[in-house]
Amino acid sequence: MQCMWYELASGESYFRQGDLGRALKKFLAVEKHYADITEDQFDFHSYCLRKMTLRAYVEMLKFQDRLHSHAYFHKAAAGAIRCYLKFYDSPVNSPAEEEDNTSKTPSQKKKMKKQRKAERAKKEAEEKNEESSASGNSKFGKRHIKPVDPDxxxxxxxxxxxxxxxxxxxxxxLQKNSPDSLETQLLSFEVNMRKQKILLAFQAVKQLLRLDVENPDSHRCLIKFFHKVGSMPAPVTDAEKLVWSVLEAERPSISQLQEKTLSEANKVFLGKHEDSLMHRVAVAEMLFTLDPTEKPEAVKLIEDSSNKVVPTNGAVGPVMEWKLKDCVVVHKLLDKVLIDQDAALRWKVRCAEYFPYSTYFEGGCSSAVHNSLNVNGGASHPEISQSENALVSNGKLEAFK
Incomplete structure (x- = not known):
């Protein structure tokens, strides 16, 4: 049974938790399903030609052509790429490397050695149990053994x-089957920038501008690229000189940078999208990238954003413009990129009011707060009791009187 939506959701969950191994395993499992589908079609070729079912054969060929453009494959491949990028940026050390780490004290190293020894003993015991169970026979013959996942x-x-x-x-x-996807070009930019493939990264930037020039990610990649190019040393080899000549010839064709510096282009972009949270965040991040001394201004630009009510039809209550996933991204930016713990805390408190059921922001109605209260002895909380009363009355006519 290939329940791919569950594998994708599980992989995304593991990725958010930082468990790259399990996340990658789930994403690659979905990719394997599509590889199996491709292999299963080989038997269909000879069958269709033998039975002369040409209409079904042509439909199968068309299906095979667009197989890897399916949304599930796109999500799985994109998730796997993000896992590899995160692993490249912060590789996981092996136990031997962790033991050799000079920052650990001798007592910590000794404790880690004991833990690894206990883990090895436990693993050996499990392997012996598996071998004994595999060799055991029932009275009806050999027992059906479920295959064990080695990893x-x-x-x-x-x-x-x-x-x-x-x-x-x-x-x-992804580039072959989903070239018009914004996420494909974003991933192409990230991969090629890390590989120092300047022209391929520039190609991704041009594709982003073609697909959605006003997207905050497109603006972010544009500024990042030319800031990176501007900080590179002067070309020495013929290949480097050729790359620079291409960039110098192509830059005037980009309307956002015509007769403007990167800082000026950043300000112009902000003027077009002052009311959008994610556009302001992109401008703030690029402001800090171009000039780290502008960090207070970047933080202020984010905190001055306002969450407005979106007009909707049929909604019981007001619907705010900000989305939870966007606010989580902003919090991580303040905490990890701008490295402003106070601003991150203020943002968390602010978003806890907008998203009271969010466990990430520890909203007043979230399970995180309920669990902490239960652990602390079940202390009463007026906001939670009020929300519980509202939930009890939800669905009753008296609640709307």
């Missing part, structure tokens, strides 16, 4: 020596 946590998948080459393998499939 349940995806640790072997993270032992790749070149994660960028693995990411490129799936990126080529």
């Amino acid at each position: 349940p946590y995806g640790e072997k998948l993270l032992k790749t020596e070149d994660p960028l080459s693995e990411a490129t393998k799936y990126l080529k499939l």
Whole structure:
């Protein structure tokens, strides 16, 4: 049974938790389903020609042509690429490397050695139990043994020596089958920038501008690219000089940068999208990238954003413009990129009011707050009791009187 939506949701969950091994395992499992579908079609070729069912054969060929453009495959390939990129940016150390880490004290190293020894003993015991169960026979014959996954946590998948080459393998499939997807071009930009493939990264930037010039990610990639190029040393080899000549010839064709510096282009973009949270965040991030001394101004630009009510039809209550996933991205930007813990805390408190059921922001009605209250002895909380009363009355006519 191939329940791909569950595997994708599970992979996204593991990715958010930072468990790259399990996330990658789920994403690659979906990719394997499509590889199996492709292999299963080989038997159909000879069958159709033998039975002369040419209409079904042509439909099968058309289906095969667009197989890898399916939304599930796109999500799986994009998720795998993001896992490889994150692993490239922050590789996971092996136990031996962690032991050799000079920051650990001798007592910590000794404790880690004992833990690994206990884990090895437990693993050996499990393997012996599996062998004994496999050799056992029932009175009806050999027992049906469920195949054991040799890598349940995806640790072997993270032992790749070149994660960028693995990411490129799936990126080529996306570029071939989903070239008009904004996410495909974003991933192409991220991969090629890490591989120092300047022209390929510039090609991705041009595709982003073609698909959606006003998208905040398109603006972010544009500014990042030319800021990176501007900070590179002068070309020395003939190949480097050729790359620079191409960039110098192509830059005037980009309307956003015509007779403007990167800072001026950033301000112009802000003027067009002052009311959008994610556009303001993109401008703030690029402001900090271009000049780290502008960090207070970047934080202020984000915090001055206002959450407006969106007009909707049939909604019981007011619907706010901001989305939970966008606010989570903003919080991570303040915490990890701008490295402003106070601003991140203020943003978390602010979003907890907008999203009271969010466990990430620990809203007043979220399970995180309920669990903490239960652990602390079930202390009463007026906001929670009020929300519970509202939930009890939900669906009754008296609630609307």
